[in-house]
Amino acid sequence: MKKVLLAFSDGLMAAQLRTVLEQAGFCVCRQCAAFQELVDASYENEEEYVAVTQTKLGRGSITQYAPMVSSRCEILLLLAEGEEYMGRATGLLALPLPTTPADLVESVEMLFETMPARLSQEARTLPPKPKTDEQRELERKVVTEAKEVLMRRNQMTEEQAHRFIQKRSMDSGARMAQIASHILSTDGDMAS
CATH class of the missing domain: 1.10.10.10 (Winged helix-like DNA-binding domain superfamily/Winged helix DNA-binding domain)
Incomplete structure (x- = not known):
């Protein structure tokens, strides 16, 4: 099952996102209240995740924490109305709000579909471990x-x-x- 991490300060928004994603067949395995919690969750095991989050959470900003997230976790930013697109600067995929459930689901699905090819390429390019x-x-x-x-x-x-x-x-x-x-x-x- 495809696993999703949510990182939102607004509990109502997080609940709505959880409902849409679970109805689409995703497993929302964690709801995080802080970016450091999201980083920690991305390393919990060897599984692949998509994190759906906002650009600011508490005092933190995704630009501070995105480089620390596991390479097995892709990030989808949901941008508040009027918020600038940060995707190019951060290398993250962004989706402006308001959005439709279909756009949200398609964006998450696209991140999952592109992830395995990237990961298998990384595995082929890793140099051998030291021998002694x-x-x-x-x-x-x-x-x-x-x-x-x-x-x-x-x-x-x-x-x-x-x-x-x-x-x-x-x-x-x-x-x-x-x-x-x-x-x-x-x-x-x-x-x-």
């Missing part, structure tokens, strides 16, 4: 150092820094150590 314990330990150290840079420079928690590196790794098809090395080289460039 020494190589694995070296990669762990590089990732740890990069997390420390992100925590210091970008004021992330350790968990956020790890998710940031992990997301970039999944999106690019590069190992986490490669992404971490790039972060460390950027930090060195700024210090010089």
Whole structure:
């Protein structure tokens, strides 16, 4: 069954969306009250999700949290009346409100249909894992150092820094150590 995450502050809107999506055959498996909760839910298991959300939730903005969402989760933004389209800037699919139930369902379905092709392409491009314990330990150290840079420079928690590196790794098809090395080289460039 195709699983959907909802992230809305308006309980009535969330209930209406849940009804439309469940009637269309989707499983609304989680309703989130904050973007960090949405990020956490996107990593709970290896399943694919579509997250239906708004651009602002509490004090957070989707532009802050979208890079931390699992690569197995596509995001559909529902834009309030008069709100500008953010899709190009964020790489997210947006749908302006008011919308019809059919448009909502078609948008969610389209995200599910395009997801498997992207994921199978990513799986084909992932480089092999390191072969020795020494190589694995070296990669762990590089990732740890990069997390420390992100925590210091970008004021992330350790968990956020790890998710940031992990997301970039999944999106690019590069190992986490490669992404971490790039972060460390950027930090060195700024210090010089």
